[in-house]
Amino acid sequence: MSSPGLFQGFRTSRRRRRQLRLVLTYLVAVILIVFALFPIIWIISASLNPTNSLATQTLIPRNASLQNYKLLLTDNPFSEVYPFRQWLFNSIKLAGITTLFSISITTTAAYSFSRFRFRQRQNMLRGILLIQVFPSLLVMVAVFLLIQQIGSVIPALGLNTHSGLILAYLGGAMGINIWLMKGYFDSIPREIDESAMVDGATHWQIFTRLLLPLMRPIIVVVAVLSFIFVYGDFIVARILLKTTEQYPLTVGLFIFTSGQFAQQWGVFAAGALIGALPIVIVYLILQDQIVGGLTQGAVKG
Numbered sequence: 001m002s003s004p005g006l007f008q009g010f011r012t013s014r015r016r017r018r019q020l021r022l023v024l025t026y027l028v029a030v031i032l033i034v035f036a037l038f039p040i041i042w043i044i045s046a047s048l049n050p051t052n053s054l055a056t057q058t059l060i061p062r063n064a065s066l067q068n069y070k071l072l073l074t075d076n077p078f079s080e081v082y083p084f085r086q087w088l089f090n091s092i093k094l095a096g097i098t099t100l101f102s103i104s105i106t107t108t109a110a111y112s113f114s115r116f117r118f119r120q121r122q123n124m125l126r127g128i129l130l131i132q133v134f135p136s137l138l139v140m141v142a143v144f145l146l147i148q149q150i151g152s153v154i155p156a157l158g159l160n161t162h163s164g165l166i167l168a169y170l171g172g173a174m175g176i177n178i179w180l181m182k183g184y185f186d187s188i189p190r191e192i193d194e195s196a197m198v199d200g201a202t203h204w205q206i207f208t209r210l211l212l213p214l215m216r217p218i219i220v221v222v223a224v225l226s227f228i229f230v231y232g233d234f235i236v237a238r239i240l241l242k243t244t245e246q247y248p249l250t251v252g253l254f255i256f257t258s259g260q261f262a263q264q265w266g267v268f269a270a271g272a273l274i275g276a277l278p279i280v281i282v283y284l285i286l287q288d289q290i291v292g293g294l295t296q297g298a299v300k301g
Contacts, residue, residue: 087252110181
């Protein structure tokens with residue numbers, strides 16, 4: 001028989017191992033949190049630094065002020081040369097319009113692929129997925145030439161127009177969104193469609209009155225993904241837009257760091273923080289819908 005002292009020592013050893021494991025878990029969690037938050041803290045510090053230099057940047061800047069924010073948001077000669085508010089409005093406008101069109105096209109296409117059976121259906125789905133495999137940078141020259149050719153016929157959809165840029169965005173955002181939508185449509189029982197057809201409902205009535213309300217979580221997911229994709233894009237906007245007034249926020253902020261001897265890192269940091277607010281607000285408002293849409297849409301594909 002084991003002595004009580006030996007049993008007590010075993011319990012103490014197990015308790016110590018549990019405590020050590022807990023300490024290590026908290027330590028790793030703290031390291032990860034610091035690793036994630038440090039860039040944000042650093043850019044906040046840079047936005048408060050009036051010297052506009054990273055060479056002398058410290059975590060707590062000396063003579064911290066809101067000068068960089070005032071330059072961006074108030075009416076002054078600086079804002080006339082660098083129209084930050086116009087850039088922010090352009091980004092929100094481009095992202096909002098693209099999201100609305102993307103949702104309209106994606107939902108109808110996904111409904112067709114999920115509920116109808118037609119020739120080459122599977123091949124079309126595979127083709128949509130295959131197109132997404134190739135990096136978008138490979139098609140930049142083709143997109144530029146295509147928008148240029150369209151602009152020669154319809155100037156409103158050509159280069160240096162927001163309409164042409166939206167057209168390019170819509171062409172690149174369909175693939176993965178259609179697959180997400182289709183997976184969610186497949187998870188909705190077909191009995192709903194069949195019972196509605198018995199009552200005399202058309203496919204359009206079933207789609208708009210019955211299925212769309214059930215699709216709200218995945219619609220929110222696709223809308224957020226589309227909005228963030230367009231809002232944060234730099235390459236396509238930089239290629240297709242030429243004038244400062246037409247720039248979105250990402251391209252406009254690049255001006256502050258592109259000069260060889262005139263980098264304005266403080267202003268850039270302030271603009272980046274202000275520009276991140278719409279995305280943060282969208283996530284905070286719709287976070288429950290985003291989680292629900294992603295998990296339920298993955299049930300069946």
